[in-house]
Amino acid sequence: MEVSLFVNGEYVIREVEARLLLVHFLRDELGLTGTHWGCDTTNCGACVVLYDDEPVKSCTVLTAMAGGHDVRTVESLEVDGTLDPVQQGFMECHGLQCGFCTPGMLMSARALLDRSPDPTDHEIREAISGQICRCTGYASIVKSIRWAADTERGVL
Ligand code: FES
Ligand code: FES
Numbered sequence: 001m002e003v004s005l006f007v008n009g010e011y012v013i014r015e016v017e018a019r020l021l022l023v024h025f026l027r028d029e030l031g032l033t034g035t036h037w038g039c040d041t042t043n044c045g046a047c048v049v050l051y052d053d054e055p056v057k058s059c060t061v062l063t064a065m066a067g068g069h070d071v072r073t074v075e076s077l078e079v080d081g082t083l084d085p086v087q088q089g090f091m092e093c094h095g096l097q098c099g100f101c102t103p104g105m106l107m108s109a110r111a112l113l114d115r116s117p118d119p120t121d122h123e124i125r126e127a128i129s130g131q132i133c134r135c136t137g138y139a140s141i142v143k144s145i146r147w148a149a150d151t152e153r154g155v156l
Helices: 022-029 085-092 102-115 121-127 139-152
Strands: 002-007 010-015 048-051 054-057 070-072
Touching: 048 102, 054 102, 085 102, 085 139, 102 121, 102 139, 121 139
Parallel strands: 002 070
Antiparallel strands: 002 010, 048 054, 048 070
16 A cells, blocks of 8 residues: 655655554665664564654554654654764763664653653653663663753753
8 A cells, every 4th residue: 555654854655565564664665774673562662763753662553554644763863963962861871782772762762852851750761661671770771861851951
């Protein structure tokens, strides 16, 4: 079936199988491999993208359902060589080790700060609660997101 949607601000139109998941469409059709596919059980959250500005696990969305919607992936965060503050925060505060969970964490962080510029640590933990990190123990991820929030608000 034919589907048309916006991905990172660009209009995209493709023929897809009705069963194709959005995570596979992004990775295999569009080559946006920053979005990771980490499980078959909707548990890991490595596949989180922004879907009409809301963080969504892209393995739970059929591409056919995404017609007319706006999808934003981790590739959209860096612009002309300038990192998004959430990317910079993960770099400054060691928010990653292997990096597999990082794209999903970054997109959830971006969505959180867009709706809540000064979140509490509890709100940060809640925002990433649907995602699994097997390396960091989460403390450095929370610190990274706090760094990004403080930087965006100009209090660092
Ligand atoms: Fe694991 Fe989507 S790939 S939750
Ligand atoms: Fe390795 Fe999170 S940094 S899974």
